[in-house]
Structure formats: C-alpha cells, structure tokens
Amino acid sequence: MLLRFFKKIDRSKKILVIHIAKTAGTSLRKMLEDEYGRQRVYPGTFHLEHLPNGWYPLGSEMLKDFLKLPPHNVLAGHFTAAMADMVPTPYRTAIFLRDPIQRSLSMLNQFSHMLHVPITTLLENEQFMTDNIADYQTRIMGAAGVCDPHQVGTVDDDALARAVGRLESLDFVGITERFAESCRIFDRLFDTRISKSIQRIHVFRPEGTELQEHMPRIEPLVQRDQVLYDAALARFKVQ
Secondary structure, three states: OHHHHOOOOOOOOOEEEEOOOOOOHHHHHHHHHHHHOHHHEEOOHHHHOOOHHHOOOOHHHHHHOHHHOOOOOEEEEOOOOOHHHHOOOOOEEEEEEOOHHHHHHHHHHHHHHHHOOOHHHHHOOHHHHHHHOOOHHHHHHHOOOOOOHHHOOOOOHHHHHHHHHHOOOOOEEEEHHHHHHHHHHHHHHHOOOHHHOOOOOOOOOOOOOOOHHHHHHHHHHOHHHHHHHHHHHHHHOOO
C-alpha cells in the first residue's frame, strides 16, 4: 500500500475507458480510482454522487464541456468507441468485451431487478431488446461519427466491419471472462497495479450460468456480436 501511495503518476498520459454495460467496466473504474485517486477518474464515484441519478453524462455532453471537465487521468463512460476520435486531446484507449450471451443475460437480470419486472417481459419488449441487447457491443465498437449509443443507426455488416477493424486501433482490449489475466495485461500496457487489487462490482449472475434457459431467445440477436467477440479473443491472445 505504501508503494501505491507514493507511486509517481504521469499525469500527461490519460486513459479513455469505453465502458460497455455489463462487461466489468464498473469494476475496472473502481480499481482505477484506487490506482489514481477517486477525483482523478472522471466521472468516478466522487463525481457520480453529484450527478443526476448517479449516471454517466452522455459522451456528447462531455465533448461539449470538455475544457471544463475536472482534471483527470481516466475518462470513462457509456460512449461509443468513436469517442476516441472525437476527444480534442490524446488518450490511450481501453475497452472490455464479453461473451455476448453472458453479457445479454446479465443486462436482462440487472434491468429485471431495477424495474421489478420479469425477464420474460423484457424479452417481449422489442424496443428494450433493440436498445440494450441486439448486437450491442457491435453498436458501441462500430459506431461512426457519433459518441452516444442511442444515436447509432442500423447495426449492419458495415458496422461489424468497422467494429472488427477498430479492435486494432485500441491500445487495450480486455476479455471479461479472463478478467484477472486482462488486468495483468492492462498493468503492463499502462504501468498500473490494478491486478493486485481486483474487485468485482455489480455481479448479478455470480455463477455465470443463471438464466441459461433464455439463451435461445438471445442467440439470433447477437450473431454479429459473436463475430466481434471471436475477433477480440484472437487479438487478446497476442497482446
């Protein structure tokens, strides 16, 4: 702990964390708060406590007020990967991807708890499934020219091609199912020590097998995500 406390931080090198929901992004953010300090991650726990509903601001809002953002080493949010091309100063980039079936089931489970509705109700809600499940990781990775997920148009094969291509442009691509190993790679790339204090926050499916009966409903909706995930696994093996 003393080594961590006295560690010299290079404040000139900043990290942009593209947080895809239900890929362990909150865990990563908490670990980076321990690494850099709660006020050096924006928006982190220190800032979210004072933001509406404790939610991330939109990426477009961050860009609009970029010069007014608090000093930070890490900028995180539920923005698309296109955000990396839109921020006016250089950032190194990081993202976690997850098995699309497991991510979808975790998303369904979280919203079921939050909204107090059965998962079957969410599965029947076409708008919810389009916005939160259908090739969602491809939506984030393959967006062109927009940083807010809800601004992304049709997620088609062109979006998938952009998403797969963008894997190579990011500095770090982690795999949620290989979280500890991913954190060690993160440490090597970014000169951090997060692998020494791994946390798992907001784990709604601790065994990872709950709700498997819903897989047949989800599989047809995440076929592009599966292609993207397989490409991310291939990249992960050579990091």
